[in-house]
Amino acid sequence: MKETDPVKKKVPLLNSMQSKIIFLVIAIMAVTAILIITISGKEINHAMLAQQERLSQHVLSLISLNIRGEYNNLITDKIDSVTRYKQILKGRTDLVVKLIEQQHRYSRENRSSMDTAQQMVLDWVMNSTDQETHGTLFIADKNLTVLAHPDPEFVGQDISGFMDMKSNTLAQNLDAAGISPDPVVSVVSWPDRKAYRARYLTCIQTFSPWDWVVGTVVNIEDIEVEAQEKLSKIVETLGETFADIRIGRTGIAFLFDNAFSVLAMTDPDLASQFKQTVNFQTGNLLVQDMVTRAIQGGGFLSYQSDLFEKQEMIAYIRFFKPLGWYIGVTVPVSEIRAPAKEIVFKQSALIGLILLCSLLSAAWMVSRISRPLKFLADRVKAFSSADLTRDETQDMYLDQLAQKNRDEVGLLANAFVFMKGQLKENIRQLLETTAKNERIQGELNIAKDIQLGLLPKIFPPFPDCKAMDIFASLEPAKEVGGDLYDFYFVEDHKLCFTIGDVSGKGVPAALMMAITKTLIKTSAFKKISPGAIMTEVNDAISSDNPQSMFVTLFIGILDLNTGVITYANGGHNPAVHIMGSRQAGYQKAISGPMVGIMDDICYKDLSLTLAPGEALFLYTDGVTEAMDDQERFYSEKTLLDRIVSKAPVSSRTLVEYIKGDLKSFAAGAPQYDDIAMLMIQYKGVS
Numbered sequence: 001m002k003e004t005d006p007v008k009k010k011v012p013l014l015n016s017m018q019s020k021i022i023f024l025v026i027a028i029m030a031v032t033a034i035l036i037i038t039i040s041g042k043e044i045n046h047a048m049l050a051q052q053e054r055l056s057q058h059v060l061s062l063i064s065l066n067i068r069g070e071y072n073n074l075i076t077d078k079i080d081s082v083t084r085y086k087q088i089l090k091g092r093t094d095l096v097v098k099l100i101e102q103q104h105r106y107s108r109e110n111r112s113s114m115d116t117a118q119q120m121v122l123d124w125v126m127n128s129t130d131q132e133t134h135g136t137l138f139i140a141d142k143n144l145t146v147l148a149h150p151d152p153e154f155v156g157q158d159i160s161g162f163m164d165m166k167s168n169t170l171a172q173n174l175d176a177a178g179i180s181p182d183p184v185v186s187v188v189s190w191p192d193r194k195a196y197r198a199r200y201l202t203c204i205q206t207f208s209p210w211d212w213v214v215g216t217v218v219n220i221e222d223i224e225v226e227a228q229e230k231l232s233k234i235v236e237t238l239g240e241t242f243a244d245i246r247i248g249r250t251g252i253a254f255l256f257d258n259a260f261s262v263l264a265m266t267d268p269d270l271a272s273q274f275k276q277t278v279n280f281q282t283g284n285l286l287v288q289d290m291v292t293r294a295i296q297g298g299g300f301l302s303y304q305s306d307l308f309e310k311q312e313m314i315a316y317i318r319f320f321k322p323l324g325w326y327i328g329v330t331v332p333v334s335e336i337r338a339p340a341k342e343i344v345f346k347q348s349a350l351i352g353l354i355l356l357c358s359l360l361s362a363a364w365m366v367s368r369i370s371r372p373l374k375f376l377a378d379r380v381k382a383f384s385s386a387d388l389t390r391d392e393t394q395d396m397y398l399d400q401l402a403q404k405n406r407d408e409v410g411l412l413a414n415a416f417v418f419m420k421g422q423l424k425e426n427i428r429q430l431l432e433t434t435a436k437n438e439r440i441q442g443e444l445n446i447a448k449d450i451q452l453g454l455l456p457k458i459f460p461p462f463p464d465c466k467a468m469d470i471f472a473s474l475e476p477a478k479e480v481g482g483d484l485y486d487f488y489f490v491e492d493h494k495l496c497f498t499i500g501d502v503s504g505k506g507v508p509a510a511l512m513m514a515i516t517k518t519l520i521k522t523s524a525f526k527k528i529s530p531g532a533i534m535t536e537v538n539d540a541i542s543s544d545n546p547q548s549m550f551v552t553l554f555i556g557i558l559d560l561n562t563g564v565i566t567y568a569n570g571g572h573n574p575a576v577h578i579m580g581s582r583q584a585g586y587q588k589a590i591s592g593p594m595v596g597i598m599d600d601i602c603y604k605d606l607s608l609t610l611a612p613g614e615a616l617f618l619y620t621d622g623v624t625e626a627m628d629d630q631e632r633f634y635s636e637k638t639l640l641d642r643i644v645s646k647a648p649v650s651s652r653t654l655v656e657y658i659k660g661d662l663k664s665f666a667a668g669a670p671q672y673d674d675i676a677m678l679m680i681q682y683k684g685v686s
Contacts, residue, residue: 025362033351044340056316070234089203089216122148135218142211239264251331258324260287279303294319467560471651472678482509483674500553501620530555530568531605541596550596563610570595576617612684622673651679
């Protein structure tokens with residue numbers, strides 16, 4: 001099936017940059033408009049509710065002031081009446097006391113009978129009149145037992161326990177006055193023919209010479225009756241006032257007492273239902289919720305009820321404590337929010353008009369901007385298939401865009417012209433560099449073949465030798481590397497073997513490896529010990545080492561007759577002594593530091609005896625420092641565990657096993673260092 005050239009495809013309308021910009025503008029403006037409308041709508045609603053609360057509280061304040069003024073007048077009239085009665089009672093009581101004093105003085109001056117004088121006064125009190133206007137006179141002894149009263153039923157009655165409005169008895173009031181000659185006035189409950197207990201304004205004054213208490217009382221129930229009549233007139237006046245109050249279009253004002261009886265309401269038709277109306281939001285009687293909110297004294301009450309067709313309402317209520325009255329106004333929430341809705345609607349229409357104009361402007365602007373961009377896109381498509389190795393004719397329109405436009409389109413055109421020139425130059429340089437790299441790569445491949453050719457790679461290397469088994473492997477991290485190994489007989493029964501790791505990588509390390517290998521082999525055939533060989537190699541390298549390169553070395557000589565290995569370790573990784581089935585350990589002794597760092601270092605010989613079947617495993621740090629994809633090292637412990645788990649096996653088997661385990665451990669992670677391994681197994685002389 002023939003594939004469609006992506007360069008020739010047309011961009012769908014919805015995927016074009018022009019459409020995306022327009023959609024982006026629409027989205028931004030739509031979100032902005034929604035946010036503005038939502039936020040402003042909430043703010044306007046809050047403002048309208050706050051304004052309604054201020055208006056309602058103002059109305060409530062005016063009504064409260066009116067009620068308080070009428071109440072103050074009522075109380076003032078009541079106080080005036082009581083004060084007037086007090087003055088009358090005090091005057092009459094004082095007058096009677098003075099008459100008694102005159103009678104007492106007359107009796108003493110004329111030396112007449114005191115009992116006769118007292119009886120005359122008592123008879124006069126019992127026959128006294130004018131009770132309604134100036135009060136009823138009575139005389140009691142010091143224990144407040146009535147001695148004389150116009151009503152014979154009170155004569156002989158003990159009135160000491162009669163209580164005033166403060167729950168104090170007449171006896172207590174009299175004791176509180178002490179020997180003071182001033183009259184004591186209080187409102188006391190007296191028995192009455194019309195009412196079992198009636199409130200009487202009582203004025204009493206002592207007359208010490210006869211141990212009498214003179215008193216005058218007057219019924220003040222008529223004051224309360226008069227006050228109630230005035231209060232009824234106040235309620236009637238408030239009803240007329242409430243009828244004229246207008247709270248918005250359908251809001252009402254109301255007034256009810258502690259018994260939930262409606263005293264006044266803007267709409268009298270609702271008064272009969274108001275007391276029994278239920279608040280659907282709480283399930284309580286509406287008046288109960290209103291009383292609770294008024295006593296709490298905060299905010300407004302939101303409710304729904306049948307009284308207002310279940311629409312949401314808010315009410316503001318105040319409590320007038322002196323009369324136990326509740327004053328309130330209530331308004332439908334929809335009526336409060338109506339102006340806000342109208343404002344939001346007009347605002348939405350205006351924003352919609354602005355949005356439409358903005359979209360048309362954006363579409364025109366985007367179309368104008370996208371035209372040169374489309375041209376540049378066409379040039380890019382053509383550029384993708386152009387041969388940049390040839391010279392082409394100059395694109396006049398593209399040059400005009402780059403020179404005349406000072407906006408982003410001009411910058412893009414300039415960038416395109418610059419990119420085209422740079423690509424042509426880069427391709428030219430790339431072609432030259434590729435040719436050079438191919439030549440260098442070819443030379444490196446030849447160098448790799450030469451380097452590997454320097455190392456023994458035919459195994460088994462000594463087929464006729466049955467006393468030992470040897471195998472080695474080298475994998476450079478690059479085309480050429482610095483790891484080395486070698487082995488050869490220096491005498492008929494002595495095998496010299498070595499492994500090393502040159503510092504650095506690449507060609508310098510490979511050259512250093514070749515030099516080191518040659519120096520070792522040259523010194524080994526002098527039939528000297530491994531320590532002496534390493535000393536000679538160190539002196540030779542350090543004497544002319546401008547790059548300060550060094551090499552870690554392990555040189556050993558195996559005596560096939562005895563199994564003794566004489567070796568020298570110059571800063572190299574410790575060898576693994578494989579002692580049999582599931583037994584192995586590191587030989588950590590060293591002869592000296594790394595080879596080549598300084599001259600005049602004498603490396604000492606070390607020794608190790610292999611029993612038949614035992615082996616020595618050598619390696620470079622590329623084995624133990626190999627890393628997986630999480631940068632964890634293979635480590636000496638892992639190497640020893642793998643050797644122990646596999647031994648005893650042939651040299652080739654163990655080296656190939658470790659090599660495969662390293663690849664599994666790396667799990668595709670790149671190799672950063674050369675990996676060299678050598679294993680020699682002693683089988684003994686048959």
